[in-house]
Each structure stands twice: as C-alpha cells, then as structure tokens.
Amino acid sequence: MNDVPxxxxxxxxxxxxxxxxxxxxxxLLLWGLLVVLSLQMQMVRIGxxxxxxxxxxxxxxxxxxxxxxxxxxSHGGVxxxxxxxxxxxxxxxxxxxxxxxxxxxxxxxxxxxxxxxxIGNMSVEDGGVRFxxxxxxxxxxxxxxxxxxxxxxxxxxxxxREATSIEAGADGPQLRYMAPLVVQExxxxxxxxxxxxxxxxRGGLSVSQRYAPIEAASADAIRQxxxxxxxxxxxxVMVGWGLLELLRRRWLELAGKMAELEEAHGQLLQSEKMAxxxxxxxxxxxxxxxxxxxxxxxxxxxxxxxxxxxxxxxACRAGRATEADFAAADFDYLKTDLAELIRESRDGLExxxxxxxxxxxxxxxxxxxxxxxxxxxxxxxxxxxxWNELKYKADVVRAYDPSxxxxxxxxxxxxxxxxxxxVNAAHAIAERGVITVRTGHDADWAWIEVEDNGTGMPxxxxxxxxxxxxxxxxxxxxxxxxLSISYDIVRKHGGRIDVTSEPGHGSCFRxxxxxxxxxxDE
Numbered sequence: 001m002n003d004v005p006x007x008x009x010x011x012x013x014x015x016x017x018x019x020x021x022x023x024x025x026x027x028l029l030l031w032g033l034l035v036v037l038s039l040q041m042q043m044v045r046i047g048x049x050x051x052x053x054x055x056x057x058x059x060x061x062x063x064x065x066x067x068x069x070x071x072x073x074s075h076g077g078v079x080x081x082x083x084x085x086x087x088x089x090x091x092x093x094x095x096x097x098x099x100x101x102x103x104x105x106x107x108x109x110x111x112x113x114x115x116x117x118x119i120g121n122m123s124v125e126d127g128g129v130r131f132x133x134x135x136x137x138x139x140x141x142x143x144x145x146x147x148x149x150x151x152x153x154x155x156x157x158x159x160x161r162e163a164t165s166i167e168a169g170a171d172g173p174q175l176r177y178m179a180p181l182v183v184q185e186x187x188x189x190x191x192x193x194x195x196x197x198x199x200x201x202r203g204g205l206s207v208s209q210r211y212a213p214i215e216a217a218s219a220d221a222i223r224q225x226x227x228x229x230x231x232x233x234x235x236x237v238m239v240g241w242g243l244l245e246l247l248r249r250r251w252l253e254l255a256g257k258m259a260e261l262e263e264a265h266g267q268l269l270q271s272e273k274m275a276x277x278x279x280x281x282x283x284x285x286x287x288x289x290x291x292x293x294x295x296x297x298x299x300x301x302x303x304x305x306x307x308x309x310x311x312x313x314x315a316c317r318a319g320r321a322t323e324a325d326f327a328a329a330d331f332d333y334l335k336t337d338l339a340e341l342i343r344e345s346r347d348g349l350e351x352x353x354x355x356x357x358x359x360x361x362x363x364x365x366x367x368x369x370x371x372x373x374x375x376x377x378x379x380x381x382x383x384x385x386x387w388n389e390l391k392y393k394a395d396v397v398r399a400y401d402p403s404x405x406x407x408x409x410x411x412x413x414x415x416x417x418x419x420x421x422x423v424n425a426a427h428a429i430a431e432r433g434v435i436t437v438r439t440g441h442d443a444d445w446a447w448i449e450v451e452d453n454g455t456g457m458p459x460x461x462x463x464x465x466x467x468x469x470x471x472x473x474x475x476x477x478x479x480x481x482x483l484s485i486s487y488d489i490v491r492k493h494g495g496r497i498d499v500t501s502e503p504g505h506g507s508c509f510r511x512x513x514x515x516x517x518x519x520x521d522e
Contacts, residue, residue, distance in 0.1 A: 021244075046221045069115065116131060149206055156204060161179070375407055414493070468484040498510045
C-alpha cells in the first residue's frame with residue numbers, strides 16, 4: 001500500500017496510534033480476544049442448549065409413558081395374548097391375571113408396571129432410549145435401582161421434582177433423567193396392600209439416552225459458530241484496517257494543513273509585530289533623537305571650550321600667555337556653563353538609557369518564558385515605549401492598584417496586548433482626549449483596563465472587532481490583526497477580554513487574567 005509523505009512538523013503531534021501502524025495491532029488483538037471470548041460463551045451456550053433440548057425430549061418421553069400408564073391403570077389393566085415376549089407376570093397378584101377367550105386364546109393381564117417394562121425392552125432393542133421403572137422397595141427384582149437412581153429416589157422423598165446428570169455407561173456417556181411416580185387413585189388397586197396412599201412417592205421412572213449424538217450435534221453447531229466468528233473477525237479486521245489506513249492518510253493530510261496554517265499564522269503574527277515595530281519606530285526614534293540632538297550640541301560646545309582651554313594652557317607652558325588671554329577666557333562663565341552642559345548631557349543620556357531599558361522590558365527578549373510578572377511595571381514600560389503615539393493625542397491618567405499581586409504570564413505578550421489597546425485608544429480619539437489606564441484584582445482575577453473618551457463603536461462594529469483582518473481604518477492604515485492577536489494571547493493565558501463601547505462616548509477594554517492558572521503547564 002502506497003504511503004503518504006510525512007507532514008511538516010506541527011505543534012500538535014499526531015497520535016502514535018495513528019502515525020505508527022504497529023499500534024493498530026492493539027485494537028485488533030483486543031477484537032480477537034473479544035471474538036474468542038464470544039466463541040467460548042457461544043460454545044458453552046450451545047452445549048447447554050443441546051443438553052436442555054435432550055432433557056426436554058426425555059421429559060416428553062417420560063410424559064408419554066406416564067400417559068400410557070395412566071390409560072392402562074384407568075382401565076384396570078389390559079389383556080394381551082400370551083407369547084414368549086409377553087409371558088404372564090408372576091409378580092402380579094390379581095384374581096383375573098390370566099383368562100381364556102371363547103375361541104381358546106390364552107390372555108394375560110398387562111398392568112402399568114409390566115407395560116412400562118415391555119416398552120423399555122422394545123426401546124432398548126431398537127437402539128434408542130432406555131426406560132427403567134424402579135423403586136426403593138421394588139416388587140420385581142429387575143426394577144431394583146442402581147446407585148444413581150437410589151440417590152434420585154432419596155431426593156424425591158425430600159421434595160425434588162426431577163434429577164438429571166451425565167453419567168458413564170457401557171456405551172459411553174449417558175444423559176440420564178428421572179422423575180418420581182406419584183400414587184394416584186387408580187394405582188391403589190395393585191399397590192394399596194403395599195401400604196401406599198394417594199400422593200405417596202412409590203418409585204420413579206428413569207430415562208437414559210446416549211450422549212454421543214448430543215455431542216455430535218453440539219460439535220456441528222460449534223463448528224458453524226466458529227466459522228461465523230472467524231468470518232466476522234476477518235471482515236472487521238479488513239474493514240477496520242482499511243478505515244484506520246484511511247484515517248491515517250486523512251490525519252497526515254490534516255497535520256500537513258495544520259502545519260501550513262500554523263506557518264501562515266506565524267507569518268501573520270510576524271507581520272503584525274513588524275507593523276507594530278514600524279508604528280513604534282518613528283516615535284522611539286523621535287524620543288531618542290531629542291536628547292541625542294542636544295547631547296550632540298553640548299558636545300560641540302564642550303569641544304570648542306576644550307580647544308580654547310588647551311590653547312591657553314599651551315600658551316602658558318610656552319610663556320606666551322598674557323593677562324588679556326586670561327581675561328578673554330572668562331573662567332567663571334566656563335565653570336558654570338561646563339557644569340550645565342555636563343548635567344544636560346547626562347540627563348539626555350539617561351533618557352536614552354531609560355527608553356532602551358523600557359524597550360527591553362517591553363519585549364522581554366531575554367525572558368521569553370512564563371514568570372510571575374508585575375503588571376503595573378509592564379504597563380509603565382509600555383506607556384514609555386508608545387509615548388510618542390499618545391502624547392499628542394491624549395492625556396494619560398494612571399490608576400494603578402498598588403496591591404496588585406504578581407501574575408503568572410508571558411510578560412512580552414501581555415505588554416503587546418497593552419500596547420495594542422493603548423495605540424487603538426489613541427487612534428479612536430479625533431482631537432485631544434483622555435486615556436485612563438487602570439489595574440485591579442479580586443480573589444481570582446487580575447485585570448487591566450484601557451478606557452478612552454474617543455468616538456466609540458456601534459454594535460455592528462463591536463461584534464466583529466476580534467475577527468482577524470477586520471478593521472475600520474482606511475486601506476493601508478491597519479492590518480486588522482491587533483485585537484485578534486490580543487484576544488488569542490489573553491485566551492492562551494486562560495483569561496478573557498471584555499469591551500463596552502457607545503458611539504460618541506468612547507470605549508473601555510478590560511483584560512482579565514487568572515491569578516491561579518494552569519496555562520503554564522498547558
């Protein structure tokens with residue numbers, strides 16, 4: 001079977017059960033075990049059903065014999081011609097046991113017990129079922145009970161209604177069935193003198209048949225069931241393997257598409273970051289150029305002063321300096337101006353250092369991992385980075401929660417969210433306005449609010465603001481990814497972004513981050 005090419009790496013690994021075919025043997029093995037278990041249960045059920053069918057046949061034969069006996073007893077016995085097969089019953093004590101017909105045919109009475117024995121002999125000669133009339137107190141010695149029948153008769157006296165088992169016999173295993181014989185009114189003619197009363201157990205009738213035909217029938221049914229199970233196993237294996245192969249191909253294709261989507265998403269993120277850098281670059285350059293400009297100017301003045309001082313020192317060393325040269329130097333002014341130039345230069349360089357430090361804290365390039373972050377400090381760094389975007393549009397009001405606990409997060413990403421919200425707030429203000437930045441917390445959440453008094457948003461815009469590429473700015477003025485990326489970042493942190501806005505009354509974005517989160521582990 002041709003394989004599909006491996007997909008490009010994705011952040012979502014393909015399950016080993018799908019990727020490696022050898023793991024497919026596990027469900028197939030489980031299916032095989034289920035089939036074997038089902039077959040074993042079926043074999044047991046077939047054996048039980050075969051025995052039950054045979055027992056039901058024995059019960060029916062018992063009932064037929066009993067019906068025959070009852071018919072015989074209800075007529076006081078029947079007469080048959082005396083033959084070698086039907087000699088007079090010498091154990092029957094009856095005044096009319098033997099009679100002679102008018103035409104000289106000798107007849108003998110066949111009572112129920114004698115008839116049962118005759119039927120049993122015929123059945124044995126026919127190779128079929130064996131009937132045996134027996135009792136714990138038999139009149140006929142041939143009716144003496146064997147060991148198994150003795151136990152059954154004793155059980156009948158204790159209330160048992162039938163006895164069944166599989167016993168060893170001369171011709172192999174025998175299925176044996178026995179039920180009690182209950183004394184009825186018609187039985188008293190012969191058995192009352194033995195002390196029996198109506199309802200007494202006077203003996204039993206056992207039915208024995210060879211177990212081999214039952215086993216043969218069970219074996220045939222088991223073979224058919226085994227073939228059916230084997231067919232079902234093979235069909236499920238082939239269909240299951242084909243479906244797993246199809247699933248594997250689809251999953252690998254999907255993994256490739258996911259990798260392409262992740263790559264495209266990463267490119268979009270990078271584009272948005274580059275766009276943000278482009279927005280910030282001009283402002284940061286302006287913020288740095290101002291102190292750098294006057295530091296450069298001060299250095300030019302210091303260079304001029306140093307050249308004059310060096311020339312004066314050289315003249316002194318050569319003995320050519322005059323009082324006019326010293327008067328022209330104006331040391332008092334130089335002392336004051338030099339100190340001022342150095343102070344201004346140091347202030348300018350400190351301003352540049354702070355901007356660079358805030359840029360570093362804003363991006364956290366050296367700590368791009370989960371950590372406990374101070375949201376207030378992060379917002380302050382972000383404000384300093386985007387200050388050039390804000391200072392000409394709005395006054396910034398800071399309302400920080402001084403007791404705000406540290407929050408487990410990726411600080412650079414949270415700073416990016418704050419930057420997006422601050423820049424959007426500035427863009428929403430047509431003329432000079434106010435941007436309020438608040439922080440707060442409760443037992444479960446910490447939040448950052450960015451509120452402006454700008455133009456606001458109507459409901460039809462508000463419901464789409466987190467959709468990728470959705471923007472109300474003119475073409476070329478925005479990518480429409482800022483709020484979408486912010487939404488993804490906050491959701492990855494286990495938080496949420498709530499927004500309220502009304503046209504003409506500004507907007508308020510609240511970023512909620514959990515104080516206890518499993519996002520780090522996820």
